[in-house]
Amino acid sequence: MRQALVWAKAINGIVSQTRPDGHPARPGGFKTLVEFLSLYVEGLTYFWGAYFDDSLLDKFQYIASPVNLFQLFYLVINDLNSQTKRRHLKHQTPNINMENQVFLQFHEFHCKRTEICHLVSFPEPGIHQQAYSAKSIQLRPFLPLIPGTYNATQLAYETVKDFAEGLVHGYQRSARDNFLTYYIQAALRADVFRAWQQNALQQRRRFPLSVDELAAAAILDNYLHDLMKCLDDCFFFGTLTRVHQGHQAPCVQLSTGYHVLRDEAGIKYGETISKGNSSHIKVWTLTASSLCAETVPWSTIVSTLMHEMTHAYLNTFVCNGEQCTRNSINTVGLSGHGNTFLKVHALILQQMRSWHTVLADMDSACSLEGGCVDGYSCAIENEAYRQAMLADSLRNFLPLRADSPNQLLRLVQGEVNGRTITMVLFRRRGSPIPHPDAWIVRYLCC
Structure with a gap:
């Protein structure tokens, strides 16, 4: 519950454009809860070595509905209460309590933003209509992939x-x-x-x-x-x-x-x-x-x-x-x-x-x-x-x-x-x- 209050205070700082410590947020700070939560998942990986599937990160980037936001926030709180994460945190930083570590993590990503990649879904399988010929390079690819856009x-x-x-x-x-x-x-x-x-x-x-x-x-x-x-x-x-x-x-x-x-x-x-x-x-x-x-x-x-x-x-x-x-x-x-x-x-x-x-x-x-x-x-x-x-x-x-x-x-x-x-x-x-x-x-x- 203490962690929930901490994160509620942090989110209130996002909405009001202030940091959790009460100081004004610098220009370019977090504007949306979606942005904050997506970077939170990155923060877990960076600070605690959480084993997330990359596809999970992609899904978090495009969450838009309020219901999904509340579900994601619920997952965030449960993750903070995870005994595994707490043991790992205690082992890594024995002199810093949970709340201070959370604020350090938030401050790190609040001051240094990472631009979210806009990834493209993989196209549905489809076969080109023209006949196959290994001698020709003028035929189109079997799938129209877009360079530099896939996870x-x-x-x-x-x-x-x-x-x-x-x-x-x-x-x-x-x-x-x-x-x-x-x-x-x-x-x-x-x-x-x-x-x-x-x-x-x-x-x-x-x-x-x-x-x-x-x-x-x-x-x-x-x-x-x-x-x-x-x-x-x-x-x-x-x-x-x-x-x-x-x-x-x-x-x-x-x-x-x-x-x-x-x-x-x-x-x-x-x-x-x-x-x-x-x-x-x-x-x-x-x-x-x-x-x-x-x-x-x-x-x-x-x-x-x-x-x-x-x-x-x-x-x-x-x-x-x-x-x-x-x-x-x-x-x-x-x-x-x-x-x-x-x-x-x-x-x-x-x-x-x-x-x-x-x-x-x-x-x-x-x-x-x-x-x-x-x-x-x-x-x-x-x-x-x-x-x-x-x-x-x-x-x-x-x-x-x-x-x-x-x-x-x-x-x-x-x-x-x-x-x-x-x-x-x-x-x-x-x-x-x-x-x-x-x-x-x-x-x-x-």
């Missing part, structure tokens, strides 16, 4: 839900079949090309040089572009390689080591450079090691292409507004390899491995035990987090938190029979929330 958690779930549930549309089936055809046909050519490339490295001569070598490079470059279109249609609704309404070209361009980058040796397998609503993907066929350049296997080149396409997709369509950016540690990450990326990438890789035996071991060397989570990406993100901590720049972000069991896409990690297992769990919307440790039983049964 990362919602975008990830809507992207993977169909194939995670086993629902495959006709255009996705065609894209999958074409992908397998192109992949198998190009694999033999890529092995021959790689042998030529290794021989050229040993002889220290420029490559490709002969007419046959140049022709083989051009064919493999075309194959990679065709594979990118197939992956785009199968997993990303054709939004990367097809031309959006009002645009003159696709939002993603590809450069490969078979053509534009054939004279370069990258320090990594690939990279994605995003600027505005467009991205440029680079995939190398040579990597520079400490001793000499090394050729890259065909399967690694294709898995790198899928990896970079996932980056380009999230960079293009995830909201980059102030509010979403503050929570980026828990979504796209500081390096682009955050939880949202790991989940989407892992489920796509898992799906690709099930297509054919030639893909069964794709990217297995980099995957953590237990599933398809990319261990290399985890290491990159952990290092970025450590550097941000050393630079004292984490204060600009909401704190890192683990996925809660009620999330539809959940990244879990734990010890099973003495081994560290990392998995991505998918749960259909509306299905019962499982026990937090139910995934261990599921893993053992598999």
Whole structure:
């Protein structure tokens, strides 16, 4: 009850444009109860590490009716009375009582406002009326997504839900079949090309040089572009390689080591450079090691292409507004390899491995035990987090938190029979929330 009176006093200060301590509110203070309560939810996460689903934050931003406001305020008071939050608060700040901490939290967000992101709902599934063709880039995407307007958690779930549930549309089936055809046909050519490339490295001569070598490079470059279109249609609704309404070209361009980058040796397998609503993907066929350049296997080149396409997709369509950016540690990450990326990438890789035996071991060397989570990406993100901590720049972000069991896409990690297992769990919307440790039983049964 004491907390209820405290918050009632705070809200009265909002309405009268005064702070809870009685001083006049500065210009630009909270104008509405909706704004205050939405920032309160952010405050809980910032100060107490509350485990909220991101979709819950989105719902709070658009509450308008008085009934919903009272319901939300009731949830606020119940949260203040939570024994878990009180124990955590007592552990973190033993010399500050609850009321003072509440006022400190209110003052923090009262003096430093965060502009609310205006997110867009994900469009209803719809198939483009024109026939599927992997050779054409003039067809419209299957879903008219708007760049930079989607919550990362919602975008990830809507992207993977169909194939995670086993629902495959006709255009996705065609894209999958074409992908397998192109992949198998190009694999033999890529092995021959790689042998030529290794021989050229040993002889220290420029490559490709002969007419046959140049022709083989051009064919493999075309194959990679065709594979990118197939992956785009199968997993990303054709939004990367097809031309959006009002645009003159696709939002993603590809450069490969078979053509534009054939004279370069990258320090990594690939990279994605995003600027505005467009991205440029680079995939190398040579990597520079400490001793000499090394050729890259065909399967690694294709898995790198899928990896970079996932980056380009999230960079293009995830909201980059102030509010979403503050929570980026828990979504796209500081390096682009955050939880949202790991989940989407892992489920796509898992799906690709099930297509054919030639893909069964794709990217297995980099995957953590237990599933398809990319261990290399985890290491990159952990290092970025450590550097941000050393630079004292984490204060600009909401704190890192683990996925809660009620999330539809959940990244879990734990010890099973003495081994560290990392998995991505998918749960259909509306299905019962499982026990937090139910995934261990599921893993053992598999």
